[in-house]
Amino acid sequence: DAGVIQSPRHEVTEMGQEVTLRCKPISGHNSLFWYRQTMMRGLELLIYFNNNVPIDDSGMPEDRFSAKMPNASFSTLKIQPSEPRDSAVYFCASTPSRGSFSTDTQYFGPGTRLTVL
Amino acid sequence: AQSVTQLDSQVPVFEEAPVELRCNYSSSVSVYLFWYVQYPNQGLQLLLKYLSGSTLVESINGFEAEFNKSQTSFHLRKPSVHISDTAEYFCAVINSGTYKYIFGTGTRLKVLA
Numbered sequence: 001d002a003g004v005i006q007s008p009r010h011e012v013t014e015m016g017q018e019v020t021l022r023c024k025p026i027s028g029h030n031s032l033f034w035y036r037q038t039m040m041r042g043l044e045l046l047i048y049f050n051n052n053v054p055i056d057d058s059g060m061p062e063d064r065f066s067a068k069m070p071n072a073s074f075s076t077l078k079i080q081p082s083e084p085r086d087s088a089v090y091f092c093a094s095t096p097s098r099g100s101f102s103t104d105t106q107y108f109g110p111g112t113r114l115t116v117l
Numbered sequence: 118a119q120s121v122t123q124l125d126s127q128v129p130v131f132e133e134a135p136v137e138l139r140c141n142y143s144s145s146v147s148v149y150l151f152w153y154v155q156y157p158n159q160g161l162q163l164l165l166k167y168l169s170g171s172t173l174v175e176s177i178n179g180f181e182a183e184f185n186k187s188q189t190s191f192h193l194r195k196p197s198v199h200i201s202d203t204a205e206y207f208c209a210v211i212n213s214g215t216y217k218y219i220f221g222t223g224t225r226l227k228v229l230a
Contacts, residue, residue: 004160042222043161043207056217091160103149103168103211106218108160 004109006092012115018080021112024073025094033106034067034077035091043091049075051098082116089113119144121210123221130198131229138193138224140182140208147213150191152182155205155223164206167191178202203228 005024013019025032034046047057049069057067064083069075079086089111095104122141130136142148149168153161165176172184182193191208208221 043220045217048217093160103166105163105166106153106161108162110158110160 004092004094004107006109006112008112009110010113013082014117015083016081019082019114021077021090023075023092023109026107029094029096031095031097032069032075033093037089037091084116087114087116119210119212119219121208121219121221123208123224125224127225129227129229132200133197135196136198136226138206138226140191140221142189142210144210144212149211150184151209152193153207153209161207198228200228200230202226
């Protein structure tokens, strides 16, 4: 398996522009997580999907952020409009888990490094 | 609320020396504990985990961690480090009954020649 795939790997944009980050989880995995990593705040969970349904989006910073999972093999994280403080590395991770409780290993993608000027 | 504390943000150590990366957690319920490693420009990878049973767990590349319930700790150790161990190490906890990982702030291990 190719592992979790994220695109793009790097994104540089200007303040106010829309940014879309993409993730393809490992085939057969049922849970998907979006994280944001910054020096100041470390690794933060933004949103969690189980069986394509958003279960917990309490970590989404504000309404400018939205995430979708239209099918089991694809998810997007959108920021509109983007701001300089959104600059971070965004990771997608997936696990096989079908339920809300799981100690499954999380498999992380390589991340998208977002810079908002 | 549960939390994870990694007191050391950076740990420099010479090659072939031993190392300990500290992790303490706070939780009022049973926990499951993990160490993840992040190499430069990569995502996190599982290094080892404690779910139940023996409190000493080992990884395939020589790291070990011991769950100490009385001290609420899960320190990571390696008796002899290599240059290739240079990376950032994250301790994480899941509470019984939840799905959500809580990650520590990470410890950057730099192995010097």
